[in-house]
Each structure stands twice: as structure tokens, then as C-alpha cells.
Amino acid sequence: MIDRLYSETLSQDPAIRQLAQAKGLTHDGQRGFYEAMKDARLPVTPEFGALLYILARSTRAQHIIEFGTSFGVSTLFLAAALRDNGGGRLVTSELLSDKAERASANLREAGLADLVDIRIGDARATLSHDLPESIDLILLDATKRLYLDLLLMLEPALRKGGLVISDRADLGGDDGGRAAAYLTYLTTPTNGYRIASITTQALGQTFAHDMAVRT
Numbered sequence: 001m002i003d004r005l006y007s008e009t010l011s012q013d014p015a016i017r018q019l020a021q022a023k024g025l026t027h028d029g030q031r032g033f034y035e036a037m038k039d040a041r042l043p044v045t046p047e048f049g050a051l052l053y054i055l056a057r058s059t060r061a062q063h064i065i066e067f068g069t070s071f072g073v074s075t076l077f078l079a080a081a082l083r084d085n086g087g088g089r090l091v092t093s094e095l096l097s098d099k100a101e102r103a104s105a106n107l108r109e110a111g112l113a114d115l116v117d118i119r120i121g122d123a124r125a126t127l128s129h130d131l132p133e134s135i136d137l138i139l140l141d142a143t144k145r146l147y148l149d150l151l152l153m154l155e156p157a158l159r160k161g162g163l164v165i166s167d168r169a170d171l172g173g174d175d176g177g178r179a180a181a182y183l184t185y186l187t188t189p190t191n192g193y194r195i196a197s198i199t200t201q202a203l204g205q206t207f208a209h210d211m212a213v214r215t
Contacts, residue, residue, distance in 0.1 A: 001110040002049070005073050009041040014203065016040040027168075034143065038096050043073030044141065044167060045202040048209055055163060055211070056081030056137055062088035063132035067123045067150055068142030068167075069094035072103030078139065079112040090116045091131060093123040095142070123150055134159045141167040144179035151182065164193070164212045186212045 020026075020036035027033065044052065056064065056078055062085060064078050069092045082088035094100040100120045107113040119126035123146065135157045140147045147169055158164070169183055186195045195212040 001106060002073060002076055005041060005043060005071060005076075005106065006046060009043055010203070013040045013042065034095065038098065041071045041073065043070065044077070045200040045207055047200040048167070048207070049074060049077040051198075051209075052139065052165065053077045053081045055165065057084060059136055059161070059163060060085055061136035061163075062086075063135050064088070064090040064137045064139070065127060065131065065135055065154055066090060066092035066139045066141070067127065067146070068092075068140070069103045069118055070099055070141075072106045074139060074141060075103060075107065075116060076110055076112065078137070079107065079110075079115045082115050083112060088115060089132060091119065091127065092116060093119045093121070093126040095121065095123075124153070128153060131157060133157060135162055137163045137165065139165050139167075140169070144169055144182075146178075148178060148182035148185055151185070158214050160214055162214045164214070166210045168208055169210050170208045183210065186210065 016037060016039055020033065023036060025033045025036045052074060061081065066075060066078065069075055075090065075092055079090050082090060094103065097120050100118050104113065104118055107116050127150065135154060136159060138154055138158065140150060147166055151164060169179055185191055186193045192215050193212040194215055195210055197208060197210045199206050199208050
């Protein structure tokens with residue numbers, strides 16, 4: 001399933017991205033980018049996906065929150081880790097209903113749908129209720145300006161030793177500095193995190209990822 005979705009990404013996403021670029025939308029730090037890319041898969045890179053699986057397995061995660069489902073590639077990596085950990089629950093939020101439906105179909109085909117609760121709409125509403133009392137891992141991979149708001153909302157339930165993983169938080173875009181504030185928050189030791197960053201490559205681009213552990 002994951003191999004097929006990556007193959008579809010290689011054949012379709014570049015053309016969709018070119019159309020978005022023609023409208024002046026060059027990266028996902030900009031308002032309107034995700035709507036322009038609604039038919040694109042926009043998956044995590046293969047290396048980052050494998051890392052998500054490893055991190056979820058090694059921390060024995062049972063309760064995961066994800067912001068930005070898209071077609072469900074990162075969701076598949078994380079849900080597979082939950083299955084191999086013995087079970088659990090992944091709550092994921094997607095703004096666009098068409099993408100959520102495609103992700104749901106992919107999860108059913110992969111045999112992982114029973115582990116995943118897909119919620120459609122603004123994540124500030126969808127992820128504000130009916131969550132686990134203790135969260136093991138948070139993945140932030142959608143609109144950058146919402147990263148800090150969502151982290152602060154979810155943080156009370158994030159256990160010590162829990163992980164906050166974010167994709168491309170370095171893209172400030174036109175968010176008024178909110179994405180930069182997210183990184184500042186995680187890199188300020190008194191807020192209780194230790195953070196490391198890596199980069200991976202795909203489709204001729206370099207992608208930055210940040211991983212923080214709650215101390």
C-alpha cells in the first residue's frame with residue numbers, strides 16, 4: 001500500500017505542484033497552498049515515514065495524535081507501529097473531506113482502519129475533545145501557523161518521554177511568525193523539551209523535520 005502511494009506521488013504530485021506554483025503558491029507555509037494541492041498526496045518522505053514507525057515502536061506508543069492526514073501515508077506508518085506494539089488508537093485530523101475519505105479507504109485496504117479515528121475539519125476543534133488521557137506521540141504535518149496552538153492544546157496530556165514530531169516547521173510563510181514561535185517554544189529549555197532536527201530528500205527537494213521529547 002505504501003509503495004503504491006509513493007508511486008502515485010511520483011507520477012502525479014509534480015504536475016499538481018507546478019499548477020500551484022503558477023498561482024504563486026510554492027510551499028506549505030502559505031495560505032491557500034493545501035487547497036491548491038488538494039489532489040496531491042503530499043506524503044512524508046520514505047525515510048521520514050520509516051523513522052516515524054521506528055520512533056513509535058521504540059517508545060511503545062499506544063496513543064498517537066496526528067495533524068494532517070492527507071491520503072494517509074504517515075498514518076499508515078504510525079498505525080502499523082501501533083499494530084506491532086500490540087494495539088492502540090491514532091486520532092488524526094484532516095481539513096479536506098475528499099482526502100479523509102481516500103485515507104480511510106487506504107487504511108481499510110491495509111487492514112489498519114480499526115486503529116485510526118479520522119476527524120474532518122479544523123484541527124483546533126476536532127482535536128479538542130475525546131482524546132486519550134495520556135498521549136505518547138504527536139505528529140504535526142499540515143498548516144505551520146497552527147503548530148504551536150495545537151501543541152499547547154494537546155500538551156497537558158503529553159506524557160513525560162512523549163514525542164512531538166513536526167514536518168517543515170521552518171517554513172514561516174505568511175503566518176505572522178507563528179511557525180517560528182513554535183520552534184522557539186520547543187528550543188526554550190524551561191518549556192520542558194529537548195529537540196533535534198534532521199533533513200530528508202524526495203522529489204528533488206530537501207525537507208526539514210523536528211523531533212522533541214518531553215523531559
